[in-house]
Amino acid sequence: MAHSRRGVLGLLGLCLGLAGCGSAGPPFALQNVTGLLPSLEFQLTNQDNRAVTAADYRGKVVMLYFGYTHCPDACPTTLATLAAAIRGLGPQAAEIRVLFVTVDPKRDTAAVLRSYVGFFGPQFVGLRGDGDELTALSKRYRVAFHLEPPDRNGEYAVDHSSAIFVFDGTGRARLLGSESDGAAKIAQDLRRLAAT
Amino acid sequence: MRSVLLYVLPWDFSPTVLLTCLVSAVVYARGLRAFHASGRQTGFWRPLSFFLGLALDYGVLQTYYDYLAQHMFWIHRLQHLVLHHVAALLLVLASPGHVMKAGVPAAWRERARGLLGEGRPLAGLLRCARWLFHCVQNPIVAPLLFVGLIFFWLTPSVHFGAMLDVDRYRAMNWGMAVDGILFWWLMLAPRSDQGSAAIGYPLRILVVCLVALPQIFLGAYIALHGTTLFDVYAICGRAWAISPLTDQQVGGLLTWIPAAMMSGIAMLVILRRLLSEEAGPASRRAPAPSRLTPQAANRGL
Numbered sequence: 001m002a003h004s005r006r007g008v009l010g011l012l013g014l015c016l017g018l019a020g021c022g023s024a025g026p027p028f029a030l031q032n033v034t035g036l037l038p039s040l041e042f043q044l045t046n047q048d049n050r051a052v053t054a055a056d057y058r059g060k061v062v063m064l065y066f067g068y069t070h071c072p073d074a075c076p077t078t079l080a081t082l083a084a085a086i087r088g089l090g091p092q093a094a095e096i097r098v099l100f101v102t103v104d105p106k107r108d109t110a111a112v113l114r115s116y117v118g119f120f121g122p123q124f125v126g127l128r129g130d131g132d133e134l135t136a137l138s139k140r141y142r143v144a145f146h147l148e149p150p151d152r153n154g155e156y157a158v159d160h161s162s163a164i165f166v167f168d169g170t171g172r173a174r175l176l177g178s179e180s181d182g183a184a185k186i187a188q189d190l191r192r193l194a195a196t
Numbered sequence: 197m198r199s200v201l202l203y204v205l206p207w208d209f210s211p212t213v214l215l216t217c218l219v220s221a222v223v224y225a226r227g228l229r230a231f232h233a234s235g236r237q238t239g240f241w242r243p244l245s246f247f248l249g250l251a252l253d254y255g256v257l258q259t260y261y262d263y264l265a266q267h268m269f270w271i272h273r274l275q276h277l278v279l280h281h282v283a284a285l286l287l288v289l290a291s292p293g294h295v296m297k298a299g300v301p302a303a304w305r306e307r308a309r310g311l312l313g314e315g316r317p318l319a320g321l322l323r324c325a326r327w328l329f330h331c332v333q334n335p336i337v338a339p340l341l342f343v344g345l346i347f348f349w350l351t352p353s354v355h356f357g358a359m360l361d362v363d364r365y366r367a368m369n370w371g372m373a374v375d376g377i378l379f380w381w382l383m384l385a386p387r388s389d390q391g392s393a394a395i396g397y398p399l400r401i402l403v404v405c406l407v408a409l410p411q412i413f414l415g416a417y418i419a420l421h422g423t424t425l426f427d428v429y430a431i432c433g434r435a436w437a438i439s440p441l442t443d444q445q446v447g448g449l450l451t452w453i454p455a456a457m458m459s460g461i462a463m464l465v466i467l468r469r470l471l472s473e474e475a476g477p478a479s480r481r482a483p484a485p486s487r488l489t490p491q492a493a494n495r496g497l
Contacts (some may be wrong), residue, residue, distance in 0.1 A: 031356075033360060035361075036357055036360045036361040036364075037360055037361070037387055044361065066433075098269060119448060129353075139207075139208075141432075142266060142360055142432050143432045143433050144263075144267040144433035144434060145483065146267075146433055146435065146436055146437075148437070157436050159433065159436065160433050161431060161432050161433035162431055162433070163431045163432055163433075175362075176429055177433065
């Protein structure tokens, strides 16, 4: 009897050991997409009209979000949630970057982007690209956006994704979340990624 | 011009799909020519069915349609209805085997014999493929695989991964197309074409009825579910503005009704094969008097 109990304990230990090898620590609060999505890669222009690539953000935990400054609801709420999450990080906030890629580069000029992202904090970067660059990036992360027909004043809305893609310091895609996850959960995961 | 190309060119170019479709079409067309040259008949409907099935497969995989399928649940369900049911059924109904065999260039056949023949380096590979084919093509495994694949890829967590990861997405669509052909071939091909894999027609009728039931259940479950089951479309954005529940309901209905109707169509085809085989080849060749009588009467007038 004692013999078999030791055997069971041994097996249990082995299982725990194997499980420990498979994933480090408890699961993330956001959806883990490690290995599902390609690593961060793009060629775009930032809010200061400077050409930037993913290499410029190596070493930082990057959150990638697609939106546009005329967005009435989803974008400001999402960016405000991300700003709240970053505020909760304390000194680790310096390790985070939010890349806000506009899906409406026609109206979102560099100047418009600069004043818009500046409102949310120093970690926020506004990015824009011509049609092909934007298509390449949206295809890479399998996101869709589409321009609604304009109203009488020529104003139009853009339907777009709600995804927040999170990349670790090496540029590897790690998590996928949305505004509905809430600032606390997002902050909790960011803290873990920034610490590694 | 640019906008036309956007719709016609592949969204995610896959050389494998292009090559497979192109080689199949060319080999089949060569076979048709060889048949006509030797005076053998192929009829009108079979080649039409073949090319239509091939074009449908290519169309849903390698045009702008694929973009829509990635970003709208119901369009994705329609894509699978085409790959797994409609196009596969059309390809099988064409019974393209004999024609394609005649269309393989002699040089290719020689080379294949050199590589795959008895005692040749790749003979083991062929044996392996044959063994796998026999494992899959039987009245228990084939329907389980057919229904199992639908359930597997519609498991919400699995579906989530498949819509994000390009490799899983491709594996899913290839699996659907290939499994569709295997299953409908086993159900619908004439017994004389099937060799040792052949199963009786009454058993086939039972199997096509049985596979309809879980599809009806799953489709109804998705269509009537009160909350969204597949959140990947909301996260990655839909192709155009549509309520998530409407998208899900239409997708569920497509999984439910047309998919189950394909079992009905298949049953009619099997019944026809059963009756014509019972009647025997001799009576089929005899002209049907009812068709000739009115014509003869007209001529007389």
